[in-house]
Amino acid sequence: MDEASAREQALSSHLALVACREGHGNTHLFNELIRTAYVAWFLQQDGYGSEPAGTFKTAEHAVETALELAHQSNEWVLAEDTICVFERLLALNDRQLATAPLHKVIDAERRLRRFLAGTANSPVPETDQTDMP
Numbered sequence: 001m002d003e004a005s006a007r008e009q010a011l012s013s014h015l016a017l018v019a020c021r022e023g024h025g026n027t028h029l030f031n032e033l034i035r036t037a038y039v040a041w042f043l044q045q046d047g048y049g050s051e052p053a054g055t056f057k058t059a060e061h062a063v064e065t066a067l068e069l070a071h072q073s074n075e076w077v078l079a080e081d082t083i084c085v086f087e088r089l090l091a092l093n094d095r096q097l098a099t100a101p102l103h104k105v106i107d108a109e110r111r112l113r114r115f116l117a118g119t120a121n122s123p124v125p126e127t128d129q130t131d132m133p
Helices: 003-021 027-045 055-074 080-099 102-117
Strands: none
Touching: 003 027, 003 080, 027 055, 027 080, 027 102, 055 080
16 A cells, blocks of 8 residues: 555544544544454454454444444543544554555455445454453
8 A cells, every 4th residue: 555545544544533532523433433443453364463352342332332422412422441442443553554565455445345234243253351451
């Protein structure tokens, strides 16, 4: 992946995190965060990263909780104690975009589309509490 494309993709994710952290999130921005987490998961499955599965599960649960809060109170914000999880996953994705060949990134995005078109709740396997960050 060329440097400009990787930077643009990473910037989109980082801006989504800033907005969601500050209470200025929306459905699109929360989707951007979880999309980035899932692409990072798929790239990690191909050997680009070693973040515990629990980190990805924490991100999933944080987005689910934030969306529930938004639908109940119209407050679009990530829980403060989950910000560091997203920072870790975005840093992982930044490294992945800088090192993974373009065909691996395209494959990860293809896998994401297949997951979204399917019926599974998550591409990340359930973990036990010892695997949580």
